[in-house]
Amino acid sequence: MSKNIKLMQGNEAVAEGAVIAGCDFFAGYPITPSSEVAEILSSKLPKIGKVFLQMEDEIAAMGAILGAALGGAKVITATSGPGMSLKQENIGYASMCEIPCVIVNVMRGGPSTGLPTLPAQGDVMQAKWGTHGDHAVIAITPSSVNESLYETIRAFNLAIKYRTPVIILTDEIIGHMREKVVIPDKSEVEVLDIKLPDVPPEKYNPYNYTSGKVTPLAPMGEGYRYHVTGLIHGETGFPSQKTDVIQNAQNWLIDKIYKNIKDIEKFEEFQTDDADILIVAYGSTSRSSRQAISVARAAGIKVGMFRPITIWPFPEEQISNLSKKIKKVLVVEMNMGQIILEVQRAACGSKVYGLHIVNGEPITPDQIFAKIKEVSEN
Amino acid sequence: MSERIEFRFSGSGGQGLILAGIILADAAAIYENKNAVQTQSYGPEARGGSSKSEVIISDDPIEYPKATKVNYMVSLTQEAFNKYINDVKDDGIVIVDKELVTDFSKAKGKLYVLDMVKSAREELGKLLGLNIISLGVLVEISGIVSHDSIEKALLKRVPKGFEDYNKKALEIGFRLAKEVKK
Numbered sequence: 243m244s245k246n247i248k249l250m251q252g253n254e255a256v257a258e259g260a261v262i263a264g265c266d267f268f269a270g271y272p273i274t275p276s277s278e279v280a281e282i283l284s285s286k287l288p289k290i291g292k293v294f295l296q297m298e299d300e301i302a303a304m305g306a307i308l309g310a311a312l313g314g315a316k317v318i319t320a321t322s323g324p325g326m327s328l329k330q331e332n333i334g335y336a337s338m339c340e341i342p343c344v345i346v347n348v349m350r351g352g353p354s355t356g357l358p359t360l361p362a363q364g365d366v367m368q369a370k371w372g373t374h375g376d377h378a379v380i381a382i383t384p385s386s387v388n389e390s391l392y393e394t395i396r397a398f399n400l401a402i403k404y405r406t407p408v409i410i411l412t413d414e415i416i417g418h419m420r421e422k423v424v425i426p427d428k429s430e431v432e433v434l435d436i437k438l439p440d441v442p443p444e445k446y447n448p449y450n451y452t453s454g455k456v457t458p459l460a461p462m463g464e465g466y467r468y469h470v471t472g473l474i475h476g477e478t479g480f481p482s483q484k485t486d487v488i489q490n491a492q493n494w495l496i497d498k499i500y501k502n503i504k505d506i507e508k509f510e511e512f513q514t515d516d517a518d519i520l521i522v523a524y525g526s527t528s529r530s531s532r533q534a535i536s537v538a539r540a541a542g543i544k545v546g547m548f549r550p551i552t553i554w555p556f557p558e559e560q561i562s563n564l565s566k567k568i569k570k571v572l573v574v575e576m577n578m579g580q581i582i583l584e585v586q587r588a589a590c591g592s593k594v595y596g597l598h599i600v601n602g603e604p605i606t607p608d609q610i611f612a613k614i615k616e617v618s619e620n
Numbered sequence: 621m622s623e624r625i626e627f628r629f630s631g632s633g634g635q636g637l638i639l640a641g642i643i644l645a646d647a648a649a650i651y652e653n654k655n656a657v658q659t660q661s662y663g664p665e666a667r668g669g670s671s672k673s674e675v676i677i678s679d680d681p682i683e684y685p686k687a688t689k690v691n692y693m694v695s696l697t698q699e700a701f702n703k704y705i706n707d708v709k710d711d712g713i714v715i716v717d718k719e720l721v722t723d724f725s726k727a728k729g730k731l732y733v734l735d736m737v738k739s740a741r742e743e744l745g746k747l748l749g750l751n752i753i754s755l756g757v758l759v760e761i762s763g764i765v766s767h768d769s770i771e772k773a774l775l776k777r778v779p780k781g782f783e784d785y786n787k788k789a790l791e792i793g794f795r796l797a798k799e800v801k802k
Contacts, residue, residue: 249646420658422649533683
């Protein structure tokens with residue numbers, strides 16, 4: 243038995259992934275079902291000379307990680323339900339000021355305090371539009387404990403590469419379930435380091451809206467002096483109300499994500515080659531779907547699945563291409579209908595059905611199989 | 621073994637049933653190199669309320685992580701017995717304590733009624749460890765993992781200084797199960 247195989251929880255895998263990614267700083271406020279991320283990092287980070295900080299609430303924790311990131315730290319916070327709502331204003335600040343950070347949202351039932359201990363997938367649209375104003379975001383939906391670990395490492399890399407908040411959107415089932423994980427050594431995974439700008443301080447602008455390249459964020463204290471504000475700013479960082487600056491800044495926030503979608507996207511196709519019905523599912527719901535697919539295939543119904551791993555930006559192109567050959571699409575999600583709206587937009591050649599069950603219990607393979615039968619007879 | 625086998629520990633919050641599930645999953649996944657997934661379900665309260673801890677063990681990859689057709693269920697409260705018995709398969713096995721579960725009007729599957737509380741009281745001196753006794757019973761009856769594997773997984777997860785106490789609890793479980801299996 244190798245030392246690096248462990249039975250661990252999804253939340254623990256996120257914490258483990260953060261450490262491997264070189265996380266320097268966690269700030270947060272514990273809330274079910276995300277608390278284990280904080281609990282485990284509170285033990286791990288101080289032992290390796292890194293910082294764990296419990297703040298007075300979730301928005302303060304969000305502010306704390308942004309401050310630390312401006313100081314050059316790799317940062318993460320974790321929350322759930324109402325905690326994610328509280329963080330939104332500062333997530334917008336991170337978008338506007340282009341500060342790399344990772345935010346874990348272990349989804350539970352809502353709105354408000356909702357169902358603290360029970361699963362849901364109701365925060366998918368919030369991940370995209372939770373903070374006000376036009377912006378793009380990266381969000382990732384792991385569906386296993388193993389994937390939680392690796393996707394956390396990828397989240398740190400994407401945050402640094404694109405200077406953006408990256409949201410890891412798991413749910414109570416993935417966060418709390420335990421599975422076997424092979425923990426990689428740091429040398430086995432790609433980890434992006436924070437780099438100093440390649441220009442001297444006197445030539446440094448913290449923003450660049452037109453070159454198409456993401457300017458490295460110079461850590462405060464390294465001699466690079468610049469202004470940081472949530473107001474729309476020019477490339478020097480100082481506020482501006484000039485129409486061309488505003489438009490350039492706005493374009494850049496969207497373009498830096500969408501023009502690099504090939505680098506950011508990640509998905510899995512499962513038995514789509516000969517499928518007559520395509521399931522679109524993510525996170526824990528994709529596991530129920532996969533089991534339902536084997537039951538359906540045994541019953542002679544050819545079903546496949548498209549599983550977004552990067553859910554924002556949404557993989558429109560893949561859905562669009564699949565919908566050209568698979569004429570029935572079934573979206574399975576533990577909410578009243580969120581990603582189905584994106585699928586309907588992308589899969590314009592197909593009929594789109596939805597299975598939306600939100601009752602505190604996971605959607606079961608039996609429920610999905612029943613819906614598959616209904617769709618196949620339709 | 622390639623089929624999916626589903627285990628469910630049920631009782632009230634604070635009885636240590638989630639830990640029992642973790643130890644079983646650990647024994648199967650780490651010490652016997654099987655696929656195992658452990659999940660839990662509990663209410664918002666820290667103590668009390670019905671809670672369950674489930675373990676799926678299979679040689680094949682496990683997709684849906686929750687139990688729906690339960691092969692083995694342990695119940696340590698009447699409420700949990702009534703609430704969770706429905707998913708037990710017709711040929712499933714249900715293990716309960718003689719003092720804690722007395723109403724069998726909803727019973728399903730094959731029932732084992734054991735003196736777990738009485739043995740804990742008499743041999744351990746307290747009820748702490750009832751979860752581990754029930755784990756011992758479950759392992760002995762199901763034969764899902766070896767005694768050696770479950771003991772290793774147990775010792776990894778119990779606090780220092782309580783190793784012997786827990787080992788004793790596990791062995792009480794093995795013995796009670798052997799007695800009823802006869």
